[in-house]
Amino acid sequence: MPSIALRVLSMFSLALLLAPTAIAAATAYGRLMLQFPNFWPDGPQQQSTLAVGNEDVKVPVTLGVMSRCPDALICEATFDKVVPQVADKIDLSLEFIGKINDSEPDFGVTCLHGPGECAGNVQELCAAKYLDVQQWWPYLKCQNFNGRNKVGEPDIALKCADTAKFDWLGSGVGLCAGEDGSGKGAEGVQLLKDSVRRTEELGIEYVFPTSIRRDDINVVDINRKSCTVLINNKPVCIHDGAWKECEDGHAPEDFIRQINAEYEKLNMV
Numbered sequence: 514m515p516s517i518a519l520r521v522l523s524m525f526s527l528a529l530l531l532a533p534t535a536i537a538a539a540t541a542y543g544r545l546m547l548q549f550p551n552f553w554p555d556g557p558q559q560q561s562t563l564a565v566g567n568e569d570v571k572v573p574v575t576l577g578v579m580s581r582c583p584d585a586l587i588c589e590a591t592f593d594k595v596v597p598q599v600a601d602k603i604d605l606s607l608e609f610i611g612k613i614n615d616s617e618p619d620f621g622v623t624c625l626h627g628p629g630e631c632a633g634n635v636q637e638l639c640a641a642k643y644l645d646v647q648q649w650w651p652y653l654k655c656q657n658f659n660g661r662n663k664v665g666e667p668d669i670a671l672k673c674a675d676t677a678k679f680d681w682l683g684s685g686v687g688l689c690a691g692e693d694g695s696g697k698g699a700e701g702v703q704l705l706k707d708s709v710r711r712t713e714e715l716g717i718e719y720v721f722p723t724s725i726r727r728d729d730i731n732v733v734d735i736n737r738k739s740c741t742v743l744i745n746n747k748p749v750c751i752h753d754g755a756w757k758e759c760e761d762g763h764a765p766e767d768f769i770r771q772i773n774a775e776y777e778k779l780n781m782v
């Protein structure tokens with residue numbers, strides 16, 4: 514197949530291109546080792562993302578979502594079958610899509626499905642910050658179970674804490690998200706703003722209806738990216754009305770397989 518030949522060829526030329534850099538790096542490392550023999554006692558292969566000692570490196574798995582979005586609920590329902598299978602191999606996080614907006618009185622963020630969604634986002638971020646995934650994931654499921662238009666409502670927030678069996682205040686979640694369950698706690702609101710900035714950096718975005726400038730293209734439709742699944746910081750799949758851009762599949766077992774492969778790479782098993 515010509516495409517494979519081409520790929521091999523381009524890999525080969527890439528190797529040629531990188532060789533002088535690699536040699537220079539190896540030489541620099543050799544000099545460093547002469548100067549500081551204990552600099553990296555176990556060799557350079559153990560720096561950064563690779564495993565050190567007995568501690569394994571978890572695979573970052575991120576769901577870029579909006580708490581009241583139907584697409585997010587579908588992604589999360591799929592991940593409900595993924596998380597238990599790989600719980601000890603992943604570092605699962607949620608990142609939220611919104612727009613920083615200083616005119617928003619409570620959150621400083623405009624959420625597509627209204628301020629109630631911002632509140633839900635804050636509650637979920639606070640739960641993820643203060644609880645193990647074994648507790649915050651059931652909390653998220655409980656919120657979704659009550660219907661997406663109720664996500665963020667204070668009584669659901671508090672009720673779901675009972676369902677997920679954690680103490681709203683004692684756990685730290687309540688102080689973060691607001692004792693009354695409003696989602697307006699200062700810490701949580703800051704978490705939301707930070708998260709919205711990160712999704713923008715990751716390129717997970719939603720062009721809000723107000724920003725439609727062109728008549729020829731439905732900008733809203735082509736830019737919706739909720740929900741986006743990232744495995745080891747790489748977007749691998751989107752659910753936007755339907756599954757899209759999922760090169761390696763979108764069934765639970767497809768995500769499990771990709772996570773296992775990344776885990777093996779990160780830990781060189």
Ligand SMILES: *[C@@H]1O[C@H](CO)[C@@H](O)[C@H](O)[C@H]1NC(C)=O
Pocket residue numbers: 612614615616617618623721723
């Ligand atoms: C910013 O927030 C204000 C107040 O809620 C709202 O009227 C305005 O449409 C928002 N701007 C954007 C771009 O969403």
